[in-house]
Amino acid sequence: MTVDEPAEVMTEPELSELVELLRSLIRIKSVNPPGDEILAARYLEQVLADEGIPSTVVEPFPGRGSVVARVHGEGAPEGGDGGPLLLLSHLDVVPAEPAGWTHDPFGGDLVDGYVWGRGAIDMKSMVAMEVQVMRRLARAARAAGRDPASDPIPGLRRDVIFCSSADEEAGGWQGADWLVNEHPEWLRAAAALNEAGGISTTYGGVRFYPIQVAEKGFVVYKIHVKGRWGHGSVPTPDNAAVLAAQIVTRLAEPGPPRFTEAVAVSVARAIPHLTARAAGSIRALMSSPNGLTVPEPGAIDATLRDLCDPVLARTISAMIHDTVSVGIVSAGVKYNVIPGTAYIEIDCRTLPGTDEPAMRAELQRRIGEDLWSRLEIECEQVGASVSAPLDGALYPILEQVLRDHDSGAVPLPFLAPFATDAKHLARLGVPTYGFSPLKTGRDDGLLQLMHGDNERVSVEALRFGLPVLWDAVTRFCA
């Protein structure tokens, strides 16, 4: 395989090689916490070494390993953009409770055409596909009599960097964040491909491929509610638990929806593929004067519930709201003591364009002045939202390769309601796209499988995904 030859098909031996790589990765239990990603990092170091690609494994905190490797391109012609492409992934997975699973979540079983296990979707399948792309590049070099460790890959203009890091599931502070702080030159790139996009979702018989171009930010607040201590025999309205309950109820009210660029473009591109009824409902919602704001907060959720299954409805709703999720409520020391203090911890997810002061103002609006005067609010964590351009050099290629490999594909830009390691790369100015291409069956229910019981990926999805990823990488880099 040379880099300028489109990979229409994958041979059966190569598909087996990819599947076995994924199964091996699933068997390396890298559950975060505690992580133990070092075992997976060392395993990949060996896999890459077997292809002649040297890599660097770092372990800045005990057990928390990340692996970085690079193959070289010929460089851009004078004045051209020859910046590297970064293939980013994470090695850790969230915990899995075996009782809820049909197969051992860390067994990597291959049954009925599926690879089962924690990480099959999030995101060891993409780790495996990215490693396979590196293998192909190394093999192209060797086929041309070159050494992939030092010589340019024939036909490749840009360098390709592989980085699989620790700790993404807990914020990436001991993985991508550490790498960006300590070794920014390893990760500086013209663009990056990462998780959480490019996976097909069938709606109304149409295969949509949301490509992640943006992700929400987050703010974690601790609210200290001030009441007055007293004897339980004489109830008072100053009971901090009662005040906290009122505050929680008001926070649960959805705020006003807002359509960011990625969502507005996505809706406009999806509408021609929807039924007349669905398209009509959405057009009615977006018929405000500027087409971007919806006046009635309740109307949009009602429409989504009408048009989508509950999981999809909630996901889309999160893409158009600054959301507030109450995580912890605590008050009280004894049943007959009226609590004088209460604490509420909340997880706010912010749309591009909403910063921390704006989020705080929205909380104040929801809570209302009467209760706002009874609390102190402390910002515990803040992470900015992330956006990558739709008109950059890479995004149009991602849409095109999906159409080339699936004539029924409708690619769309996608705003992730959650955060990934893209937020760390944003500090280096690296535009990051969520693109781990998988063509899934109608009932694969990926939104539920991700972090859920019975996480699995079909061999057919991988058969589709690798050539798509390969074409995306080589078209951008060749």
Ligand SMILES: [Zn+2]
């Ligand atoms: Zn992930």
